[in-house]
Amino acid sequence: MSVVRIGSVVVNVSDVRAAARFWSAALDYVPRYPVEDDWAILRPRRGGAYGVAPNLSLNLGETRPDAVPHVHLDLYARDQEAEVERLVGLGARRVHDWPYPEEPHDYVVLEDPDGNRFCVIDASED
Known part of the structure; x- marks a missing residue:
């Protein structure tokens, strides 16, 4: 049985x-x-992609x-904060x-300089 893994996440950017x-x-990360x-x-x-984390690829x-x-x-x-x-x-x-729920949540939504949104998750309990 073949097992695939995420090798890279590709994000479109303007620069x-x-x-x-x-x-x-x-x-x-490094190039x-x-x-x-x-x-x-x-x-x-x-x-790397088959170790700790996937690559991040940036596409114009x-x-x-x-x-x-x-x-x-x-x-x-x-340390989320x-x-x-x-x-x-x-x-x-x-x-x-962002439509945050009223109850406590464990994430903060940010966006990179190109407007790509991502979350910072509070993993202090993990």
């Missing part, structure tokens, strides 16, 4: 080099190959992301118009 700088700093104007593959500094695209994306990244953080502030310091923006 591949700027997105590579943001996501490399955000995730502690797998030299970053090009229209394509980059970032990999975990430690581990002209479309804007959906306000409520069909697929998004969930980033797990042991500190990670949210660090990511905002790198250029992420808080999403205030």
Whole structure:
């Protein structure tokens, strides 16, 4: 039986080099190959697609992301508040118009400089 794994998540961006700088700093990823104007593959500094985490590939695209994306990244953080502030310091923006539930929730929605939305999950209990 063959087993497949996620090797890479591909995100469309308007500036591949700027997105590579943001996501490399955000995730502690490094370019797998030299970053090009229209394509980059970032990999975990430690581990890889068949180890710790999948690659993040950045594709030059002209479309804007959906306000409520069909697929998004969930980033797990042991210190959610500190990670949210660090990511905002790198250029992420808080999403205030997200329909948060009234009861307590364990996630904060952010968007990268291209508007791609992602969540920072409170994983302090894990």
